[in-house]
Amino acid sequence: MMPDVQFYAAAIPAVLLVGLSKGGLGGALALMGVPILALVVPPMQAAAIFLPILIVMDLAALFVWRHHSERRTLVLMLPGAIIGITLGWATSAAVPANVMRLVLGFVTILFALRFFYDTYGPRAGEAPARKQRPVAATLWATLSGYGSFVAHAGGPPFQIYTLPLKLDPKTYTGMSVRFFAIMNAIKVAPYFALGELDTNNLAASAKLLPVAIVATFGGAWVVRHMRPQAFYPLMYFMALLAGTKLFWDGIQF
Template identity: 70%
Template sequence: MLPDASFYALAIPAVILVGLTKGGMGEALGLMGVPILAMAVSPVQAAAIMLPILIVMDWVSLWLWRHFYDRRTLLLMLPGALIGIALGWATSAAVPAEVMRLVIGAVTIWFALRYFYNRFGPLAGVPVEAKGQRPVAATFWSMLSGYGSFVAHAGGPPFQIYGLPLKLDPRTYTGTSVRFFAVLNFVKLLPYFALGQLDSTNLAISASLLPFAPLATVAGAWIIRRMKPDVFYPFMYLMALLAAIKLFIDGLGVIW
């Protein structure tokens, strides 16, 4: 049996926000999806309901950004991310999600504030060279991304910490991010099934929300495709900062 209208009054905006994120508009909007949905159901059920919708959004995003991605970045980051998911599965009962939110939020706040200081502070105007590919850093941040994605639905900020300083073309960056998280979400299906979170009730609710997923994803991609690099990167760092503040406050609030 499907929930009543009050559930959908919260669930539909949550799906739209996550869809805009999947279209390329940054992690901050997407982080609001599960908390909004959790106002109507438990956080665990909210995450379970959202995962199949994320998979559909990933399919739409993969098609929209099919011509844009950086192969080298994916090859460096995916192995670490898969290890991170495995570690998250193995330690899901031992490590509170709130601790992971707190750590990821704090690190990403520092990362984003450093960018804005360099861009608008005393050294504004001094060009900052793009960082090259760094296998060790890629493995570390991708493991944190995979781990955070599994235990706290917070995989975006660690990816941004490694990916944004590469200064890829905005379309290439977005396409790379889309492929990265599409793989992570697909891999997460197995452990979510194993933990019993994808039952018939949650899947039926997910199916009822699916029509809103592709529309929001296409809208997000339409906006990002029209952004120039000098607008795209400040916007993405701002989204990273907002996402990090949200994670930090959530983690701190529960621990406190």
């Protein structure tokens, strides 16, 4: 572990960004957390320190958004997410994480740019909400589960399927909170099996929990006071940032 001053200088901003994301402000902020913490500790250790924090953030977010969700989307996506996590666990040693980051980043950039072109381009118009598509839901959920396990990047594939549904912002946030809370809970066993959730990492996680809780409630407050007309452009912009970050990380072989 790095000296406390250096460690917390990176860890506190990282946890703040992830907490704001967990509160409902989009996956791009969450993608910044582990890379920032990895500036001062090895990447796998950074991920291990974050996992207990993410679970506590999930509990806080579940409380805040307990009255908002969308069961149909969860039912369609969770089986694929479990498949993706299982595949990630089975193949994590064989498939470079950079390859997954590169592919997910490229697809997500195209997805976000298409939204901005359709909304603000020469043929701008309000596209109708997409209907539920079980096959597409399973595909993107599998990629989300896989990306979450091997590259801590489950947000962009999830957004690719769910944002075009154009759910109410509170409904969307509550549903996404439940989806990722379940995924993070499932990932605990593989992390224990890898030996990364040791007492040193758990102690570091515990010291950062107050920051995590405050940031999560702060993100939720912002979303609760945001109009849908502002929420969705922000979410697509976050997706664009997330995709760019993933793509950049992917080409850093």
